[in-house]
Amino acid sequence: MAAKEPVKASEIDPKFKYEISKIHGGEKLMRCFQCGTCTSDCPVAKFSETYRPRQIIRMAQLGLKDRVLNSDTLWLCAACFTCTDRCPQDVEVASVIRVLRNLAAEKGVVPQVFKEQAASILESGYAYRIPELRIKKRESLGLPPLPKGNAESIRKSLEGVGFLKHMEKRSEQ
Amino acid sequence: MANNKYLLFLGCAIPYRVVAYEISARKVLQKLGVELVEMPEFNCCGLPLDPVSHETMLILAARNLALAEQKGLDIITLCPGCGGTLKKVAKMLKEDKALCEEVNSHLKASGLEFKGTVEVKHIMQVLMEDVGLERLKDAVVKPLTMLKVAEHNGCHILRPKGFIAFEDPEDPKTLKTLIEATGATCLDYMDETECCGAPSVGVSDKVALQLARDKLNHIKMVDAEAMITICPSCHIMYDTNELRIEKMFNEAYGIPVLHYPQLLGLAIGIAPEELAFSELRVDTSRILKQVTESEK
Numbered sequence: 001m002a003a004k005e006p007v008k009a010s011e012i013d014p015k016f017k018y019e020i021s022k023i024h025g026g027e028k029l030m031r032c033f034q035c036g037t038c039t040s041d042c043p044v045a046k047f048s049e050t051y052r053p054r055q056i057i058r059m060a061q062l063g064l065k066d067r068v069l070n071s072d073t074l075w076l077c078a079a080c081f082t083c084t085d086r087c088p089q090d091v092e093v094a095s096v097i098r099v100l101r102n103l104a105a106e107k108g109v110v111p112q113v114f115k116e117q118a119a120s121i122l123e124s125g126y127a128y129r130i131p132e133l134r135i136k137k138r139e140s141l142g143l144p145p146l147p148k149g150n151a152e153s154i155r156k157s158l159e160g161v162g163f164l165k166h167m168e169k170r171s172e173q
Numbered sequence: 174m175a176n177n178k179y180l181l182f183l184g185c186a187i188p189y190r191v192v193a194y195e196i197s198a199r200k201v202l203q204k205l206g207v208e209l210v211e212m213p214e215f216n217c218c219g220l221p222l223d224p225v226s227h228e229t230m231l232i233l234a235a236r237n238l239a240l241a242e243q244k245g246l247d248i249i250t251l252c253p254g255c256g257g258t259l260k261k262v263a264k265m266l267k268e269d270k271a272l273c274e275e276v277n278s279h280l281k282a283s284g285l286e287f288k289g290t291v292e293v294k295h296i297m298q299v300l301m302e303d304v305g306l307e308r309l310k311d312a313v314v315k316p317l318t319m320l321k322v323a324e325h326n327g328c329h330i331l332r333p334k335g336f337i338a339f340e341d342p343e344d345p346k347t348l349k350t351l352i353e354a355t356g357a358t359c360l361d362y363m364d365e366t367e368c369c370g371a372p373s374v375g376v377s378d379k380v381a382l383q384l385a386r387d388k389l390n391h392i393k394m395v396d397a398e399a400m401i402t403i404c405p406s407c408h409i410m411y412d413t414n415e416l417r418i419e420k421m422f423n424e425a426y427g428i429p430v431l432h433y434p435q436l437l438g439l440a441i442g443i444a445p446e447e448l449a450f451s452e453l454r455v456d457t458s459r460i461l462k463q464v465t466e467s468e469k
Contacts, residue, residue, distance in 0.1 A: 024227065024272070043368045047383035075376045078384075079224070080368035081332035085342055092333070098224060105225040113375030114225045117217075121233070125216040127185040134188065141196060141449075146188050147215035153283035154216050157236055160279070163226030 007064065016063040023102075025095030032057045038083035038093045044076050051076040053083050053093050060100060069104040075111050077101075105163055118167055122158075125149015175303045179249035179294070180241050181209040182259070184405070185217050187251060190413065191405035193449035197434035198251050198296060200443050205304045205312060210246055212237075218255040219262070220329070234262035235276045238293075239285040247292040249299050253327030253404045256295035261336040263293060295330045296434070297347050297403055298339060309354050314442040316356025319467045320460060322436070323360050323397035324348045325388065325411070327404030328368050342366060351433060352401055355440035359401075362391045371406035385410040386418045389426050399429045399460050401436055408432060412454045429457040439464055 020026035038053040039045050045052055051073045059068040068074065074097065083093035105114075117127045124130070126149060135146060158164050187195050202209060219233030238259060241248050250256035266273040267289045277286055294302070300309060331342035340347055345366065352359040370384030389411065392400055402408045412430035419425055430453065438448040445465070450457045 043364075043370070043384050043387075044373060044380060046387070048377070048380045051380075075224070076373055076380060077224075078328075078368050078370060078372040078381075080328040080372075082328075082366075082368070084333045094333070098227060101224045102227055110225055111376055114222065117221045118225070118229075121217045121222065125214070126188070127217040127221045128189040130185075130189050134190075134192075138188075138192075141192065143192070143195065143199070144211055146183070147212040149216050150214045150283075153214075154233075154236070156282040157232050157279050157285070158229060159282060161226065161228050161232065163222075163229055 007062065011064060011066060013063040013065040016065045017061050020060055020096065020099055020103075023099045025092055026099035028089070028091045029057065029060060029096050031089040032061060032091045033089060034058060035088060037086050037088060041082050041086050043080060043082065044078050048073070048076055053077070053097065056097060056100065057091065057093060060096065068100060069107060070109060074101055074104060102163075106166065108166065110167075115167065118164070122155060122164070123151060125151065125154060176247060176299075177206055177303065178208045178210065178246060179299065180212060180244055180246040182212060182218070182237060182241075182248045182250045182255055183215075184250065184252040184255040185221075186254075186405040186409065191408055193435065193452035194251055194405055194408065194432040196447075196449040196452070197432050197438050200447055201434040201438050201441065202296075202299075204441055204443060205300075205309070207249075207299060207304065209249070210244065213240060213244060218258045220254045220258040223258075230258070231262055231265070231272075231276050232279045234258050235266060235280060235287045236283075236285060238263055238291060239280055239287045241291045242288055243285075247294065249294055249296060251296050251405065253295055253330035254406060256293060257329030257332075257337055259293040263289060263291075264336055295339070295403070297330070297351060300351060300437075301347055306350065306354060309351070309437075312441045313355060315440055315464070317436065317440050317464060318356045318358075319463050320357040320398055321360055321396065322352060322357050322399045322401050322431075323362055323392045323395065324352055324365070325369065325400055325402050325407055326366060327402070327407055330403070331366070348401070348403060348433065352436065355436055357436065357440075360395045360397050362395045362397070364388070364391060369404075369407040369410040371410050374410075381410070382414060382418050382421060385414060386422055386424070389415070389418065389424075389428060392428060393426055397428065398463075399431050399436075399457075401431050401433050403433045415455050427455065429453065429455045429460055431457070
């Protein structure tokens, strides 16, 4: 894994931690003293050979910007917030990881599953494409019709949002 | 009863593939006197897109809150993800004026505005606070004393605690109390509050399914006859995926996974046929037999 390779001075961006600290959720990044509570309590780290929240936080503190933003393991966090709740330094670990993921997404690193969900939400309001059959089945099960998504109104509300501008640009290419 | 009329926020996972939760929840709430009003229009709570765009999540959540405000009704959710997200965003926007203004500048384009006037509750909270434990217990006509079950909470209705403030995420008692109100025994087991892994599906199915498997192992160890969930995504991990996990890891569980309203429904005298047990993947006939035979 990339995180284990020696750190070169040339790949360090000393401003990176300050950049993160200015974003909502990333404010307390610099408080981390590397105790490892997050990793030892992380249910994903238990089964993943590569995902270590403490390591991600350290990479961010050190300014290994490209390494951390291009790291596949960044996307493994299940956002259960156990690390956030148990951090003795109140770092909001899961939120720092979300900030890093958002920064990666701005650079164009977006796992397929999120692209599909975003496209579906813009189209129907729902994060999944609900098959016509299931919609019809509701009636036979005695359920009321599903509320409809107002795609036009959703799009209007999301106008100017950086992430969606990127998504649209990419789909045009 | 404190509040007996709610706007139902169904979310995406339930209509997509967890219809039994919706059916049983509607039946149970109706019987307990909670009226449900359908959302006038719908969009995802925003949670699935938080990893890629926090801003998108905020706007999507705020849209739903603003729609509920127009209706003048508090929101009930069945999904902890939706419930937690809407609760969290409502709190964030109420406490951060600048953020609220920024989000509202987006909503304005579609004639909406977040004012912060509605409350968001997960179904567990409505059962505890609005129906109340006493009334719930009074409604029980068939105590399920023959059943030993294990609970599984949903992370997002408990964490992060600073935002959700529903109950102690390290020792949550609500679901346990609600299960015991039906007469069933709720067993303790190792790593009870751990995540099911659902959010990592799609990124690494292998890791996600190992999380679910770990929990099924713990539950099997204490001889639970069923697992009780209150989250559609957790339910998919344990019920829909149980067979897949059995095959992948060469295990045999056969543990039925019930939505809490299905368990409660049985206890308050709703016929099993009305509680959509047939929509579950893992066979529930053994526990249903236990329940019906105990009548004789």
